[in-house]
Amino acid sequence: MVFEQKHILGLEELSSDEIRLILDTAESMKEVSERDVKKVPALKGVTVVNLFFEPSTRTRASFEIAEKRLSADVLNFTPTESSVVKGETLLDTARNLEAMGASVIVIRHSMSGAPWLLARELSSSIVNAGDGFHEHPSQALLDLFTVREIKKEISGLKIVIVGDILHSRVARSNIWGFIKLGAEVRVVGPPTMIPRDIEKVDVKVHYNIENALEGVDIVMMLRLQKERQESGLFPSLREYSRFYGLTRERLGLAKADVIVMHPGPINRGVELSSEVADDMHSVILNQVSNGIAVRMAMLYLVASGGGSG
Amino acid sequence: MKILIKDGQLIDPSQEINEVRNLLLSDGKINGYPSDTKELEMDSSVQVIDASGKVVSPGFIDLHVHLREPGFEHKETIRTGCLAAAAGGFTSVVCMPNTNPVNDNASVTEYILLKARTEGVVNVFPVGAITKGQKGQALAEIGEMREAGCVAISDDGRPVMNSRVMRHAMEYAKAFELPVISHAEDLNLSSDGVMNDGFTSTILGLRGIPNASEEIIVARDITLGELTGTHLHIAHVSTAGAVRLIRDAKKRGVKVTGEATPHHFTLNDKAVLNYDTSTKVNPPIRSREDMEAIREGLKDGVLDIIATDHAPHTEDEKKVEFDLAPFGISGLETALPLALRLVEDRILTLTELIRKLTFNPAQIIIRSNRGTLKPGAPADVVIFDPNKTVKVDRDKFFSKGRNTPFHGWRLSGQILYTIVGGEIVFSA
Ligand SMILES: [Zn+2]
Numbered sequence: 206m207v208f209e210q211k212h213i214l215g216l217e218e219l220s221s222d223e224i225r226l227i228l229d230t231a232e233s234m235k236e237v238s239e240r241d242v243k244k245v246p247a248l249k250g251v252t253v254v255n256l257f258f259e260p261s262t263r264t265r266a267s268f269e270i271a272e273k274r275l276s277a278d279v280l281n282f283t284p285t286e287s288s289v290v291k292g293e294t295l296l297d298t299a300r301n302l303e304a305m306g307a308s309v310i311v312i313r314h315s316m317s318g319a320p321w322l323l324a325r326e327l328s329s330s331i332v333n334a335g336d337g338f339h340e341h342p343s344q345a346l347l348d349l350f351t352v353r354e355i356k357k358e359i360s361g362l363k364i365v366i367v368g369d370i371l372h373s374r375v376a377r378s379n380i381w382g383f384i385k386l387g388a389e390v391r392v393v394g395p396p397t398m399i400p401r402d403i404e405k406v407d408v409k410v411h412y413n414i415e416n417a418l419e420g421v422d423i424v425m426m427l428r429l430q431k432e433r434q435e436s437g438l439f440p441s442l443r444e445y446s447r448f449y450g451l452t453r454e455r456l457g458l459a460k461a462d463v464i465v466m467h468p469g470p471i472n473r474g475v476e477l478s479s480e481v482a483d484d485m486h487s488v489i490l491n492q493v494s495n496g497i498a499v500r501m502a503m504l505y506l507v508a509s510g511g512g513s514g
Numbered sequence: 515m516k517i518l519i520k521d522g523q524l525i526d527p528s529q530e531i532n533e534v535r536n537l538l539l540s541d542g543k544i545n546g547y548p549s550d551t552k553e554l555e556m557d558s559s560v561q562v563i564d565a566s567g568k569v570v571s572p573g574f575i576d577l578h579v580h581l582r583e584p585g586f587e588h589k590e591t592i593r594t595g596c597l598a599a600a601a602g603g604f605t606s607v608v609c610m611p612n613t614n615p616v617n618d619n620a621s622v623t624e625y626i627l628l629k630a631r632t633e634g635v636v637n638v639f640p641v642g643a644i645t646k647g648q649k650g651q652a653l654a655e656i657g658e659m660r661e662a663g664c665v666a667i668s669d670d671g672r673p674v675m676n677s678r679v680m681r682h683a684m685e686y687a688k689a690f691e692l693p694v695i696s697h698a699e700d701l702n703l704s705s706d707g708v709m710n711d712g713f714t715s716t717i718l719g720l721r722g723i724p725n726a727s728e729e730i731i732v733a734r735d736i737t738l739g740e741l742t743g744t745h746l747h748i749a750h751v752s753t754a755g756a757v758r759l760i761r762d763a764k765k766r767g768v769k770v771t772g773e774a775t776p777h778h779f780t781l782n783d784k785a786v787l788n789y790d791t792s793t794k795v796n797p798p799i800r801s802r803e804d805m806e807a808i809r810e811g812l813k814d815g816v817l818d819i820i821a822t823d824h825a826p827h828t829e830d831e832k833k834v835e836f837d838l839a840p841f842g843i844s845g846l847e848t849a850l851p852l853a854l855r856l857v858e859d860r861i862l863t864l865t866e867l868i869r870k871l872t873f874n875p876a877q878i879i880i881r882s883n884r885g886t887l888k889p890g891a892p893a894d895v896v897i898f899d900p901n902k903t904v905k906v907d908r909d910k911f912f913s914k915g916r917n918t919p920f921h922g923w924r925l926s927g928q929i930l931y932t933i934v935g936g937e938i939v940f941s942a
Contacts, residue, residue: 401711
């Protein structure tokens with residue numbers, strides 16, 4: 206199978222076969238990462254720009270390592286407040302980078318759809334490293350990869366995503382990914398944080414965490430942004446953690462071999478009790494090396510397959 | 515100067531005329547319907563237009579445009595806005611006060627009217643602000659603006675949130691017989707929303723503006739209309755619930771009228787799916803059910819008029835992240851062909867459609883003898899071919915605003931002539 210996509214903007218746009226192809230490719234990339242010489246010449250001569258409008262050390266570092274292992278020329282561009290104040294538009298910034306020879310642009314932006322604007326107006330391949338509340342495909346592919354590694358097969362699994370679904374790009378991408386690969390997806394959180402009509406994408410909505418945890422294979426906890434309290438979406442961290450926090454006791458309702466995931470960084474004692482946070486450490490560390498492999502696969506496929514060919 | 519329009523299908527809903535008739539214009543007025551035209555045709559001072567197979571109707575009246583001048587001349591000027599109106603078959607436009615400075619006093623009104631007289635090609639009727647600076651607090655000098663030529667008051671774009679202020683505005687407007695145009699939006703509920711709140715906004719991760727945001731203020735203003743007895747006109751109705759509220763109010767005898775825009779009766783919010791900022795408009799393009807309800811409201815007469823909410827912006831302003839793009843669609847030059855789809859879809863007859871573009875808007879705002887082809891009325895006339903296929907090309911717009919979601923659409927309906935006060939201001 207050939208990867209036909211020029212961009213990776215979101216999991217919504219990808220078919221289940223394309224998602225599997227990325228995961229399979231990531232497996233080969235993981236083998237590369239386990240060698241002594243962790244470098245392949247796949248993207249030699251290709252300039253990849255990391256255009257991060259939001260600070261994100263982890264995701265950016267992961268992309269950068271992935272790019273270097275593929276022998277790409279890497280340019281990091283982190284627009285400062287001042288360049289925004291100067292009035293340069295996103296499109297101008299990206300056009301300048303393209304003029305410098307970039308053929309792949311990895312973009313992280315606080316506003317949903319920003320990568321779409323670049324995909325429409327530029328000739329580079331665009332890789333979405335997280336846009337607003339919309340999608341975070343590399344995180345979801347990493348989660349799928351990790352789950353597949355542990356459980357072998359995603360189809361038939363039950364996953365529950367807990368917390369602020371409304372403002373979560375991680376949740377949206379994971380919902381598409383897990384549904385497309387045949388899992389049963391539930392979401393649970395305060396109704397103020399559940400997006401309108403989400404059940405139309407074949408997601409079961411719960412407001413009670415105990416019910417939602419019943420018999421699941423995977424629990425994915427989302428990070429709670431404290432500013433949501435100020436905008437009136439929940440009354441206090443204490444009340445939130447009382448009704449939606451994951452404790453050992455609640456986790457007992459899930460399957461015995463349940464995996465707990467969190468895109469980090471964790472608010473200890475809010476989304477997760479400390480004991481649960483300690484228990485899940487191994488999965489988190491595993492995700493770092495998997496993240497590099499998945500991002501290598503994404504970059505390799507858009508740069509060498511698809512439209513930019 | 516005389517113009518003889520020969521053999522056209524004359525449609526004038528104000529007189530319930532719909533037949534082949536000649537129309538003679540002279541001295542800027544409708545002269546009459548001569549059946550014998552031989553002498554006129556031989557008179558070299560008479561311009562003869564052959565309109566056989568074409569529709570001849572009163573010039574369209576758009577109760578809702580943003581001409582942007584003064585203050586935002588990079589988006590539109592009174593001149594370019596009027597040219598766009600003429601190209602769209604509109605002979606009169608009613609312009610909203612959210613300029614800079616805001617049209618909240620007679621001197622700004624006079625400036626707009628002076629500009630319109632010297633540079634405009636269609637009739638311009640300004641709307642005065644309800645409150646000073648459209649800040650929603652102190653009443654603007656409504657009486658003086660009326661004297662200067664304002665035909666209604668509205669805080670369009672920045673609605674009055676304080677119900678007490680709105681009550682006083684509606685009471686006060688009665689003394690000057692001015693209708694109050696409500697841009698119905700609860701700003702707290704809309705918050706920083708950028709599109710319709712629903713399944714599509716969920717998929718796109720964009721902040722939603724719920725239907726309730728409009729309906730709460732429609733309900734409030736209808737209630738205040740009952741309290742004060744003032745004529746209330748609800749601008750750009752976008753939700754099924756708002757249509758229902760207006761329908762119920764009309765049944766109770768409340769003096770309320772409603773307006774629909776071509777984008778709200780043509781599109782549903784799936785149009786936003788690729789983050790196309792030309793679809794970003796306020797109120798937002800709603801669900802398919804809402805769109806159907808708007809069409810139903812037009813059909814059963816709950817929505818009295820069609821207006822464009824012409825809101826031009828530059829390409830640079832729109833070519834940004836969806837959250838940052840300004841709200842608005844450039845609508846004057848696509849209105850007729852989009853409206854004709856209502857005829858094609860059997861929502862309205864051609865006569866009913868023309869009524870909503872001519873006589874009804876004239877009745878609501880401009881208490882004058884416009885929107886009609888009665889002898890003696892100003893010679894504001896449009897001639898169009900309802901069957902000619904046109905391809906929307908934003909690069910050919912007269913408006914500075916190329917922000918249309920209809921670029922490239924193939925539609926039926928071409929404006930052939932627009933005549934204002936007996937002068938041809940547009941011909942295809
Ligand atoms: Zn408005």
